[in-house]
Amino acid sequence: MKAFLWNGYLSYLLIGLAHVIMGSLLPEMLAHYGKDYSAGGQLVSLQFFGFLLGVLSGPWWSGKLGKRGALFLCLGCLSAAELVFFTLPSWPVVLTVAPLAGFGFGMVETIIGALVIQFLEGSRKTFVMTRLEVFFGLGALGMPLISSIFIAGGWWRGAFLSLGVLSFAMVVLWALLPLGRMQAMMQKTAAGEGAELHSPPTFRHKPIGLFAIFIAVFAIYVGTEMSVANFLPSILVANVQLQPEIAVLGGTCFWGAMAVGRLFAAHLAERFGYAAYLLASCVGGCVVLACFAMVQGAAASFALIALLGLVLSGVFSITLIYANSFFKGLEERVTSILIASGGVGGATLPLLTGWCLDRMTIPQSIWLLVAFYALMVALVFWASRSRSAKAAAAGPIAAELSET
Structure with missing residues (x-):
């Protein structure tokens, strides 16, 4: 093993x-x-x-x-x-x-x-x-x-x-x-x-509406993550007036914080519950990115980039596990569809972000990403409420599963 x-x-x-x-x-x-x-x-x-x-x-x-x-x-x-x-x-x-x-x-x-x-x-x-x-x-x-x-x-x-x-x-x-x-x-x-x-196994008698919510969450999360990772150097050059060779370190800072945060994501998700962890991560992403839109200092910008990487580090893997818990026996198919939806978001949302950066101010473009994170908060909350209703209707076994 x-x-x-x-x-x-x-x-x-x-x-x-x-x-x-x-x-x-x-x-x-x-x-x-x-x-x-x-x-x-x-x-x-x-x-x-x-x-x-x-x-x-x-x-x-x-x-x-x-x-x-x-x-x-x-x-x-x-x-x-x-x-x-x-x-x-x-x-x-x-x-x-x-x-x-x-x-x-x-x-x-x-x-x-x-x-x-x-x-x-x-x-x-x-x-x-x-x-x-x-x-x-x-x-x-x-x-x-x-x-x-x-x-x-x-x-x-x-x-x-x-x-x-x-x-x-x-x-x-x-x-x-x-x-x-x-x-x-x-x-x-x-x-x-x-x-x-x-x-x-098929999706018959499965909560298809809930599956659609997770598809949307994956598309939005991966799309916003790719937008942040790809445009960070350009944003730092234009908004903080950093030299390109320094601004490119913004991406390194973001991915490095991601890697560190993922070391602790499993423990936190198991301790507080998947839904609570995901809600806290999405709310944290909103707050940190909103602060990033309002600061102009280099040190503060890099600190917020690192904090953003830490806050979002476990969203992908924990959402994948949480979504699959609704679809026992369909793990391979569900995983492939969700990762594919993330790929679609990763290809389309950066195009929208680039279009906005060309036509709007940088803070306005960042606020658009904040709005996407707020939408994720709403979707994850909706999914958690659906799971609670299902657990309550199905009895103790499902309720126990919902707490893991």
Whole structure:
């Protein structure tokens, strides 16, 4: 079991690296190919399309190939795509391969997340999910630093090579390391699951309206998180008059605080309850971001950025666990849909934020993000009230579950 968990942690570290490598190297790529930022946007959008495809098709591939076979497939796709990028092929080939990279790290995220939620119990599940997010944050934090080393050395495409090799190494680890009691589950295929796959669990008699609430929460949260992470340097340059090389540290500060906060998120969520933790996080996000809109000093801005990362650090993983508690037997499908909805939000809300930054003042644009966090507060509160009503109607067992 320890081997499975550490493979999962390292896989999340890998997809954290993969999520941000294109953004880290985009200026160098565009300069090499002689392309403008519109072409760069096309490249990122194609990778995002592949991400959605990987997230949504993960359960299907797991049924056909087994969990381990599906991981071999997606990690192999990621490794192949990064190695193709390393060769600096023609621009049409780059655009063709971009969805393959997104497909790879999208499917890794949904398969491992669903396995943890489905087969671990109680506080152990919460601890592992938040620890996975810690490793994801370390990857997202580390790739800009790794890329800067390669860029400073005059060999920026080496970052693609390093990620391709790391992806292949993860294939080897998943193939060779013993996985304990998860071994049989990782090797299950459609043929081996028998009647379970002939009569797959469905959303019939499930609270679909509640599921729609969680879809909206994921889209809003990931969209606002990506907006904050992507536009922080620009906001600090324009609003605080920092030099670009100093302003870029705002992103490092945000992701670093995220990684630290995730070390404690599981304990806090278990102690105070998932709903209370999520409500406090969303309210805290509103307050901190509102303060950020009103300050102009560099020290205060960086302090608030770090505080924002700490406050929001556990929202993704805790919401994923909380949502899945309503849909027993549907964990893999629910996880893939929720992560996909987060991907949609991550692609669309930053576009809205950028549009607002072009046409409104920076404080006004930040207040728009505050409004999104306020909407999240309302949605999470609505979901918590629905759960309380369900627990009260279902009896002691459901009530006990609602308190965990």
